[in-house]
Amino acid sequence: MDLSILGYQFMQNAILSAVLGxxxxxxxxxxxxxxxxxxIGVCMSHAAFAGALLGLWLGFNPLLGAFGVSLASAAVIGxxxxxGELSPETxxxxxxxxxxxxxxxxxxxxxxxxxGALELLWGSILTNTRSDVILLGIxxxxxxxxxxxFYKEFQATIFxxxxxRSVGIPATVMLYGILFLTGAxxxxxxxxxxxxxxxxxxxxPAAAAYQLTYxxxxxxxxxxxxxxxxxxxxxxxxxxxxxxxxxxxxxTSSAIFGIATFFSPKRKVKPWQKKPLVEEKQ
Amino acid sequence: MSNTVINIENAVVSYRExxxxxxxxLRVKSGExxxxxxxxxxxxxxxxxxxxxxxxxxxxQVQVLGHHVTPGSGHFLRKKVGYVAQAQNxxxxxxxxxxxxxxxxxYGLLGLLRRPGEHDWKIVDExxxxxxxxxxxxxxxGHLSGGEQQRVAIARCLAQExxxxxxxxxxxxxxxRAKTDILELVKLIHDSRHLTTLFVTHDLSSLPVACGRVVxxxxxxxxxxxxxxxxxxxxxxxxxxxxxxSAVKARRKEAILI
Numbered sequence: 383m384d385l386s387i388l389g390y391q392f393m394q395n396a397i398l399s400a401v402l403g404x405x406x407x408x409x410x411x412x413x414x415x416x417x418x419x420x421x422i423g424v425c426m427s428h429a430a431f432a433g434a435l436l437g438l439w440l441g442f443n444p445l446l447g448a449f450g451v452s453l454a455s456a457a458v459i460g461x462x463x464x465x466g467e468l469s470p471e472t473x474x475x476x477x478x479x480x481x482x483x484x485x486x487x488x489x490x491x492x493x494x495x496x497x498g499a500l501e502l503l504w505g506s507i508l509t510n511t512r513s514d515v516i517l518l519g520i521x522x523x524x525x526x527x528x529x530x531x532f533y534k535e536f537q538a539t540i541f542x543x544x545x546x547r548s549v550g551i552p553a554t555v556m557l558y559g560i561l562f563l564t565g566a567x568x569x570x571x572x573x574x575x576x577x578x579x580x581x582x583x584x585x586x587p588a589a590a591a592y593q594l595t596y597x598x599x600x601x602x603x604x605x606x607x608x609x610x611x612x613x614x615x616x617x618x619x620x621x622x623x624x625x626x627x628x629x630x631x632x633x634t635s636s637a638i639f640g641i642a643t644f645f646s647p648k649r650k651v652k653p654w655q656k657k658p659l660v661e662e663k664q
Numbered sequence: 665m666s667n668t669v670i671n672i673e674n675a676v677v678s679y680r681e682x683x684x685x686x687x688x689x690l691r692v693k694s695g696e697x698x699x700x701x702x703x704x705x706x707x708x709x710x711x712x713x714x715x716x717x718x719x720x721x722x723x724x725q726v727q728v729l730g731h732h733v734t735p736g737s738g739h740f741l742r743k744k745v746g747y748v749a750q751a752q753n754x755x756x757x758x759x760x761x762x763x764x765x766x767x768x769x770x771y772g773l774l775g776l777l778r779r780p781g782e783h784d785w786k787i788v789d790e791x792x793x794x795x796x797x798x799x800x801x802x803x804x805x806g807h808l809s810g811g812e813q814q815r816v817a818i819a820r821c822l823a824q825e826x827x828x829x830x831x832x833x834x835x836x837x838x839x840x841r842a843k844t845d846i847l848e849l850v851k852l853i854h855d856s857r858h859l860t861t862l863f864v865t866h867d868l869s870s871l872p873v874a875c876g877r878v879v880x881x882x883x884x885x886x887x888x889x890x891x892x893x894x895x896x897x898x899x900x901x902x903x904x905x906x907x908x909x910s911a912v913k914a915r916r917k918e919a920i921l922i
């Protein structure tokens with residue numbers, strides 16, 4: 383293969399974006415999957431998309447709009463999710479549809495061509511600039527750094543929020559922290575992957591990792607690894623066949639999930655289930 | 665009294681439109697084992713949540729281990745208060761093993777930015793041994809039965825080295841054998857450690873024998889209290905659960921047969 387393409391800055395930016403965005407999305411995905419809140423993430427990514435369009439329409443930085451609106455949606459969803467026993471799906475559904483409605487409204491109100499808006503919808507990692515890469519780098523570093531520093535608090539919050547609270551861990555702060563990081567990750571990846579597709583890069587790699595391990599640490603590593611792999615393979619496909627990168631990245635991540643599910647040890651009889659009970663007790 | 669570890673004065677707690685506690689006062693001395701009995705919705709769980717600072721008082725005050733329970737002191741106090749809730753639905757695919765779940769009990773004590781060390785793992789392993797779960801220590805938590813998960817919850821609670829032990833229907837939804845085992849374990853822990861224990865249940869057959877005092881609750885109030893023999897009379901139960909006296913007598917007679 384001709385590797386001279388790696389010499390171009392646009393390709394370097396794209397590769398760095400895939401790696402850094404993959405690390406951030408894969409890490410955030412572990413929370414989304416283990417805490418059973420995929421719908422909340424979908425809602426936040428559409429909120430980010432609506433916010434970015436608001437920015438495009440009114441002429442301020444779309445990423446600022448994306449971050450602001452996705453955090454605002456998290457501020458509404460957070461208390462619903464925190465209530466625990468009550469399923470927040472209905473309320474999140476209402477907010478989700480509102481965000482989609484707002485996105486189309488802003489798109490309709492926008493004068494001139496809609497190419498900028500469509501780019502935010504599909505994403506185009508090949509047009510990422512150095513500043514996009516820097517933003518992704520900062521977000522990836524913050525996400526990974528916080529998970530590393532507060533690993534045990536995050537772990538307890540994932541396991542059971544009420545229980546985490548009862549041992550003196552500020553589970554509510556942790557939950558809002560997770561929502562905040564989700565908003566930041568979605569915002570930073572918006573231009574590369576696109577508002578419609580970004581969520582699958584958060585969900586699929588973590589869902590694949592969830593199929594493969596009973597260790598949370600390994601799940602974080604696998605998930606980030608799968609997300610980076612999806613980004614790189616997707617980028618390669620996009621380049622080779624001249625097809626939209628957002629789509630190839632998301633389809634790759636779905637394929638990885640399919641393979642992981644197929645080989646999942648969680649769907650098979652466990653080694654200890656094969657042993658007779660008497661042996662077990664000794 | 666210096667050995668009073670819980671002092672609740674005229675506590676009122678309300679969730680939305682419902683009043684969960686309507687003026688409850690209770691004192692518990694160090695080392696006591698208090699059973700809290702009453703029908704569903706009597707405010708038993710709420711009583712526990714104001715002791716560990718998770719419930720919000722709208723009137724009255726609570727002192728626990730010599731500290732006033734306020735929203736600010738809650739975190740600090742919860743590190744000293746072990747809490748076991750009823751069996752939870754845990755995702756069988758949850759990526760955590762039994763040992764890691766028991767270690768969560770020490771997380772609050774350890775504080776931010778500190779990782780569990782050898783000493784912490786030693787305590788966790790001792791507690792898993794005590795509850796008889798050593799042979800399952802490396803298993804994914806979601807693969808355990810309800811009774812086994814409750815034993816792990818008790819181990820987690822003890823790993824916290826608590827000064828107060830709160831149990832909220834720990835045997836609900838467990839089978840008869842698992843229930844008996846948990847009750848014996850709770851008794852063993854109280855007897856060997858003299859840990860002040862509050863045990864909430866709506867089910868009289870789940871009241872441990874170790875229980876020295878019974879508090880009867882109904883409709884957000886303390887309705888009566890006394891020794892188990894004095895409090896749990898047919899008359900009292902008939903009124904507490906709104907059941908005819910004859911039905912209570914028949915039910916209790918059946919219960920003895922089990």
